[in-house]
Amino acid sequence: MRIGLQPKRTNILVHLILLPAAFAIAAPFFWILTTAFKDRTEVFSAIPRWLPGHLVLSNFAEAWAMVPFGAYYWNTVVVCFGLLAVQLVTVTLAAYAFARMKFRGNDTLFLMFLMQLMIAPQSIFVPNYLTISSLGLLDTRLAIMAPYFASAFGVFLMRQAFKSMPSELEEAALIDGCSGLQFLWRIAVPLARPSMLAFSLVSITHHWNEFFWPLLVTDTSRARTLTIGIGLFAQSAEGGAEWTLLMAATLIAVGPLIVLFLLFQRHFINSFVQSGLKG
Amino acid sequence: MWNPGNLMCNANPNRGTGCLRSRLRWLAAVRPYLYILPSFMFLFVFTYYPIVRSLLLSLYEWNLSSQMRVFVGMDNYRRLLFDDPLFWQVMRNNALYAIGTIPTSVALGLLLAVLMDREIAGRSVYRVAFFYPTMLPMAAASMIWLWIFTPGYGLLNYYLGKVGFPDIEWVGSAKYALLALIIVAIWKYAGYYMVLLLAGLQGIPHDLYEAARIEGASSWQEFWYVTFPMLSPTTFFVLVMAVINSFQSIDQVYLMTRGGPGNATNMLAYYIYQTAFRFWDVGYASTLTSVLFVILLVTTAAFFRFLGRRIHYT
Numbered sequence: 120m121r122i123g124l125q126p127k128r129t130n131i132l133v134h135l136i137l138l139p140a141a142f143a144i145a146a147p148f149f150w151i152l153t154t155a156f157k158d159r160t161e162v163f164s165a166i167p168r169w170l171p172g173h174l175v176l177s178n179f180a181e182a183w184a185m186v187p188f189g190a191y192y193w194n195t196v197v198v199c200f201g202l203l204a205v206q207l208v209t210v211t212l213a214a215y216a217f218a219r220m221k222f223r224g225n226d227t228l229f230l231m232f233l234m235q236l237m238i239a240p241q242s243i244f245v246p247n248y249l250t251i252s253s254l255g256l257l258d259t260r261l262a263i264m265a266p267y268f269a270s271a272f273g274v275f276l277m278r279q280a281f282k283s284m285p286s287e288l289e290e291a292a293l294i295d296g297c298s299g300l301q302f303l304w305r306i307a308v309p310l311a312r313p314s315m316l317a318f319s320l321v322s323i324t325h326h327w328n329e330f331f332w333p334l335l336v337t338d339t340s341r342a343r344t345l346t347i348g349i350g351l352f353a354q355s356a357e358g359g360a361e362w363t364l365l366m367a368a369t370l371i372a373v374g375p376l377i378v379l380f381l382l383f384q385r386h387f388i389n390s391f392v393q394s395g396l397k398g
Numbered sequence: 399m400w401n402p403g404n405l406m407c408n409a410n411p412n413r414g415t416g417c418l419r420s421r422l423r424w425l426a427a428v429r430p431y432l433y434i435l436p437s438f439m440f441l442f443v444f445t446y447y448p449i450v451r452s453l454l455l456s457l458y459e460w461n462l463s464s465q466m467r468v469f470v471g472m473d474n475y476r477r478l479l480f481d482d483p484l485f486w487q488v489m490r491n492n493a494l495y496a497i498g499t500i501p502t503s504v505a506l507g508l509l510l511a512v513l514m515d516r517e518i519a520g521r522s523v524y525r526v527a528f529f530y531p532t533m534l535p536m537a538a539a540s541m542i543w544l545w546i547f548t549p550g551y552g553l554l555n556y557y558l559g560k561v562g563f564p565d566i567e568w569v570g571s572a573k574y575a576l577l578a579l580i581i582v583a584i585w586k587y588a589g590y591y592m593v594l595l596l597a598g599l600q601g602i603p604h605d606l607y608e609a610a611r612i613e614g615a616s617s618w619q620e621f622w623y624v625t626f627p628m629l630s631p632t633t634f635f636v637l638v639m640a641v642i643n644s645f646q647s648i649d650q651v652y653l654m655t656r657g658g659p660g661n662a663t664n665m666l667a668y669y670i671y672q673t674a675f676r677f678w679d680v681g682y683a684s685t686l687t688s689v690l691f692v693i694l695l696v697t698t699a700a701f702f703r704f705l706g707r708r709i710h711y712t
Contacts, residue, residue, distance in 0.1 A: 130516070130518055130519075133513045133516070133518055134518065134519075136509075136513060137510070137513055137514070137518075137524055140510060140528070141523075141524050141527040141528065142527075144527055144528055144530075144531065144585060144588070144589060145527045145530070146553075147531075147539070147542045147543065147546060147585070148530060148534070148542075150542060150545075150546065150553060151538070151542050154545075162551070163551050164551070165551065166556070167553050167556055208436065209436040209437040209440065210437070212433040212434070212436060212437070213433060213434045213436070213437040213438075215433060216429075216430040216431075216433035216434050217434075220429065220430040220433075221430075222427070222430040222431065225430070228434060228438075231441070231446075232437070232441065234445065234446075235441060235445050237642070237694050237695065237698045238445065238449060238691060238694055239646065240444055240445065241646060241648075242645075242646045242667065242687075242690055242694070243444075243445070243448040243449060243452065243687065244670075244671070245452065245670060245674045245680065245683045245684060245687055246447075246448035246449075246451045246452050246455070246684070246687075247444055247448050248674075248675075249451075249680075250443065250444070250447070250448065265440070265443075265444065266440075266444040268440040268444075269436075269437040269438070269439075269440035269441045269444070269445075270437075271441075274437065299429065324532075324533060327535070328533075328534070328535030328536070328537075329535075330535060330536060330537045330649040330652075330653070331648050331649050331652060331671075334652075335671075335675070346535045346537040346538070347537075349537050349538060349541060350537045350540075350652075350653055353541050353544075353653070362545050365541055365545075366541075366542070366545075369538045369541055369542070372535070372537075372538065373533075373534055373535060373538050376533060377530070377533060377534075380526075380530065380533045381526065384522065384525070384526050384529075385522075387533070388525060388529055388593055391529075391532065391590065391593060391594075392593055392594060392597045
């Protein structure tokens with residue numbers, strides 16, 4: 120069963136199972152990809168055409184003209200990175216306190232933090248909507264981000280990283296007159312960079328892809344993100360059943376993240392493994 | 399524990415004239431709370447307060463269209479238990495969705511992980527092929543699958559027709575719509591579970607397998623007596639996560655079926671959404687939200703109990 124111990128024959132058997140599974144799971148994406156380059160009429164052919172007859176590039180231009188993708192892109196980028204910036208501050212501070220400081224009630228507080236892992240903000244959308252509405256934040260990017268400014272998952276992940284740092288480091292730094300926030304910023308944070316990267320990748324993926332909460336709190340392209348764009352386009356009269364345009368729009372929306380994933384797949388997958396949870 | 403109060407007095411003489419020991423000590427005592435405060439503030443506003451608010455509002459009749467809020471005690475819960483057949487249908491759908499999705503996707507993930515736990519050609523290509531659905535938004539996944547499911551010229555029916563199936567109305571029929579959602583969910587999550595389980599597999603110490611082999615264990619016995627028990631914490635964690643996710647899933651329902659046809663795919667989170675934002679019945683939506691809390695709480699508590707009792711390994 121283990122690496123390097125099995126004979127060649129079993130490897131062929133393994134490929135016989137893995138290969139069809141990989142094709143089946145990859146097929147939908149391949150289908151998005153080819154359909155986006157097909158001619159409208161090819162979609163309705165009785166026999167599926169896995170490759171377009173000729174490359175039609177106009178689908179992208181048409182989709183771009185029908186959906187305000189420029190605004191959606193900007194909103195998505197602002198939401199993902201703005202949120203991440205806030206999260207990194209809140210998460211690092213709290214994780215550091217839980218990892219390296221002793222204080223009354225730390226266990227209870229930590230358990231209270233972990234509660235967010237169980238009851239995620241997206242499952243309390245009714246009262247959160249009321250809160251956002253009474254704060255006057257409806258239809259803003261801030262509304263999309265606010266419930267996630269604190270991240271129990273991030274605190275959990277970074278706490279592990281800070282815990283594994285040797286305490287001599289802290290003592291040495293103190294003797295050199297480097298204390299408190301200075302130590303955290305200059306020494307602890309750089310050492311915890313791998314965990315920070317893992318958290319960042321998971322957080323960005325999660326919020327780039329999030330659909331329901333942003334849909335609920337936004338009304339116009341002022342704050343709407345890419346996933347809402349494709350969701351609404353699909354349900355609109357112009358977009359419905361226009362599969363070539365829809366798939367082009369989908370590619371426009373997921374393209375950057377998928378390209379990043381293909382380039383840095385090991386980093387992405389390891390981050391998701393490390394987190395084991397959704398951001 | 400180190401005591402920054404004392405140390406700083408020696409190391410940091412430029413910190414004011416008299417070494418204010420007591421003030422520094424006070425600062426050291428307060429510092430951890432200051433570090434936690436920003437997170438706690440946001441948790442309070444967007445997690446604790448809304449949880450308590452849901453529980454309280456579940457005791458009121460409050461419809462946003464009439465703006466009247468009346469305390470009704472347990473009436474909403476009574477309505478839910480005895481007067482709302484839709485609630486039970488929603489719970490049944492959600493249970494079926496969970497039963498259809500979770501064992502299948504976790505088992506598939508486990509199978510793939512066991513097969514991938516070796517040196518084979520194209521390993522990283524396989525990993526990308528299995529994992530990429532995790533990177534796709536459910537909005538995009540729903541789009542593509544809606545098309546694949548389309549009767550007449552959809553991909554799935556074409557290939558099913560090749561092996562003798564009739565043209566199936568997937569998303570449009572009450573009979574198959576839930577199954578369609580389940581298929582999409584399995585496709586989306588199996589690779590994610592595979593990656594987690596693979597990491598778990600790689601954490602199992604080698605000598606256990608060697609010992610098993612010396613004892614003359616077959617590869618099936620190896621799996622059953624070594625791999626499976628050693629992997630059970632990871633598996634169980636994955637299962638709990640899957641249960642929690644299945645009761646919170648809403649994107650898919652919203653995008654593919656809107657709960658239809660005829661509520662055949664209506665599930666708890668979507669039902670909460672409908673109640674609150676289609677019928678503006680915030681009181682009852684809060685009651686349903688409280689039910690969701692109970693489900694999440696029970697699942698997690700069961701997980702910790704199980705973890706504490708059953709999974710012992712040395």
